Each structure stands twice: as C-alpha cells, then as structure tokens.
Amino acid sequence: MRIQRQTGTFWGLPKGHVAPGESLLQTAVREVQEETGLSPSEVTPLCYLGSISYEFKTHEQGRHILNRKVVHFFLLTVAAVRERLAPASRREGILRLEWFPLPEAIQKVSFADYARMLSLAQVALNGGGLGGKPA
Template identity: 35%
Template sequence: MPVVDETSAGGLVIKVREGVPWVAVIARRNRAGNIEWCLPKGHLEPGESAEEAAVREIAEETGITGRLVTGLTSIDYWFSTGDRRVHKVVHHYLLEYVSGEVTVENDPDQEAEDAAWFPLDKVSRMLAYPNERRVVAIALDLLYPEANV
C-alpha cells in the first residue's frame, strides 16, 4: 500500500466575552457519517506556510478572522484509506479573534456542517478526538499558568 505524507494547519481562535475565553469549533461528518465537533484545520496551499494556512483555514471554516499569537503543538498520526496509508502532521496555533461572525457558508470544501463558540474551559468535552483535547489543554496551560500550580 503506498504511503502519502499530508500536512495541515489550524487551531484555536479565542474571543474573550465578559472575561470568559470562547473558542470557535466546527462540526463535520466522519467517515461513518456521524457528526463530530473538531478544531478547524486544513491542508496547506502551494507556497503557503503552516501559520498562513492556519489563519486561512480557520477563516474559511468558521467565518472568523484571527491574528496568530503563537504555535501550540503539532500532532503526528497515521491512518488508512481504501488504497493508501497516510502519514499526517497537523500544526496547531493559538489565534486571537479579530473580526467576523461564526458561519460555515464560506467553507470552499463544504466539509464543515456547523460552527459555534464554546467556552474554552468546557470545549474539550465536545471535541471528538483526544489529540485535539490535548491541544486545548496546552492552550489552557499557556493562557492560565497559575491554574496549574
């Protein structure tokens, strides 16, 4: 079975309302056809950096324009499709909300079925994938280091 390398980027865009940080996440269908909440992300375009791709993908999938703050972590994993093995690396970044309203109307791939804001400290229970819950934990540690004393 041939092996294919893929690189994606995305992350958490944070908007603070009344002192509470909220994060925009998307709902998409998995291979079984079930809805899963996940962090916005997507493939790099030719000539695009991971940072640029993260900002673009978050805007496309959520309708939110964000400003890059810092890198959070990269997730490296393998999966199989019917005819190939895929080695995927996803670079996750922390972004600060700049403008926009949550919508999936501008998603060119039409992969996102819904998008919504969730409180950062509660979003992990919504996310389908343990690796993405770890990304949220890293963001919480970065934003609130005193909470982990």
C-alpha cells in the same frame, strides 16, 4: 470553537492543507478564515502549540491504503464570534460551527489529541510560556 464536517459525525478544529509558498502559520490563519467566514482583521495569531501525527486507513479501488497526517496547532484569537455559518464555510464542507469557552471545548472535542492541544492553549493563555516555532 469546534466544527462538524460533512464527511463525519465527529467534532474537530479548523484545519487544512498548506498552499504552495505558504507558511504553517499562514495556513492556520487562512483555514480559520475560510472555515468560519471571519475576515483577516478578525483573526490574530498568538503562538504555536505543537503538532500531532496519526495514521488512518482508506480503501480505494479495492486496495488498502495507509495514510499518515501531521497536524500543527496554533493559538489564535478572534475579534468576533459568529453564530451562523458563512457561505464560505459551507463550501469548505462545514455542517456546524459552535463556540465554547476553552474549558468546555476541551471536554467537547472528539479526539484526545485535540483536547491535549486545547489544554496547552489554556496554559498559554494563563501565561504558561508556550510559543515555540513549528519544527
């Protein structure tokens, strides 16, 4: 699955901020549910894939600000594919949601790091032995 947010023209994956008292895995499952409208019973976590970090600049009140982000990736399966966005997805700022077979999704995401994580998901699904814990 890939998503397009209202704030950009790129395609990415569900993600979000960790809520107080929440584990990284709980955050991943919650964000997928919020951004797709899937129910808790429709999302099953399989394994941790890894993390990426990146920096980007923003401008606020005439100042240049350097932002640093770390994104953790989990492989999750879903019981059903929804072609339409749920109302909750729109509240999350999602413009479009598309489902693809994993090999095709690897080619369609906008960022090389995301493609690398999707490739790791493919390895895990093929019995590649991934499944560590987040650092």
